Amino acid sequence: MSNKNTGRILIADDEPNIRRVIEAVLTKDGYEVISAENGKRALDAVSTNTDIDVLISDLIMPDINGVELLEAARQINPSISVIMITAHGTIKSAVDAMRLGAFDYITKPFDMDELKLVVKRAFERRSLIEENLDLRQQLKTRYKFDNIIGASSAMQEIFKMVERVADSRASVLIRGESGTGKELIARALHYNSNRAQNPFVPVVCVALSEQLLESELFGHEKGSFTGAINQKPGRFEMAHTGTLFLDEIGDIPGNVQMKLLRVLQEREFERVGGLKTIKVDVRVVTATNQDLENAVKEGKFREDLYYRLKVVQINLPPLRDRIEDVPLLVEHFINKYSKDNGKVIKFASPEALELMMNYKWPGNIRELENTLERAIVLADPDAQMITPDLLPLNIRSGQSVNR
């Protein structure tokens, strides 16, 4: 069996045997491992090796104890993940360590499989955080208002609304047909808020079964259902201090609706199969293209939840109702896809633009974007503009699907 684990681990423990065993097991697993026989040495290692990902530390050591080491190491390298080793009977300190930011703890005597799992999870968690950071950098430049195109008064009102409510923790419900930009607005709400530096966590609710959705959102404890091999934090915990974006909210099943209502009201929940109440500070943004009022009437969607979610409501109009935005969007997407495809096209011919302004765009901005990408890909390498022949037949013939 091949193991593709990579990463740097530092072990701090005053017992040579424990150090040696852990080192051997994790090295065999593919990690790069260094050890230190006391807290002081461990701190030196953290200062000289800035690329240590995970620190596994004994809680009780003669000089600097595990909790002190955790705090000092964090000051030198804030992104280090710490796993605490505790002896039976020191659980309370382990919990304290978790409160101070340790990722997890294992209790002596531990078996090696347990250790490997905890380490693996620490690395998984790291890559999630890193992905999120990357994405955040990217999105900061991509989701500024000036990248959300909209000159129509309807869109201008929406931009004002986003600015006005961004900093509040009030739930926002974004509504609109498919492809109108609901997700874009959800991200704009986050990146224009004082939570912008904290996580933005999207969840597509419709993609998951009831049980999976519940554990995805709220996490689960080890053994809470078949397949729950480990304890797992949910999206609500990951979104702590940030924003949780629940897409396609109209589809969530009844028991998840109830649990969601409680988080919105009390800001607390328990993991699936768990007893501990977890408190979170999360801004919830939801989106749907469904008729929620009707779902409430039919008893499929809780009325109390419906009101909780739509404290602020943003309605994205279909593109056919803001046809004046089409020329700007066309220019925006031509710029984007010309660059991406190494073409020199700068604009659409008047005839092509007219066709696009007469079309009803049932797939809204997504359809317009796809249409222009296709046209640019199809265009001759030296073409200067988008001409009608590059547009799909239904747009060219002026026979748009009327809705």
Ligand SMILES: Nc1ncnc2c1ncn2[C@@H]1O[C@H](COP(=O)(O)OP(=O)(O)OP(=O)(O)O)[C@@H](O)[C@H]1O
């Ligand atoms: N105002 C806009 N300016 C620029 N691009 C936009 C705008 N609105 C939407 N887009 C682009 O159109 C595409 C669809 O947008 P988005 O995914 O946000 O729509 P949606 O409403 O969430 O759709 P769905 O309901 O199908 O999930 C994306 O590529 C997005 O970047």
Ligand SMILES: [Mg+2]
């Ligand atoms: Mg969407």
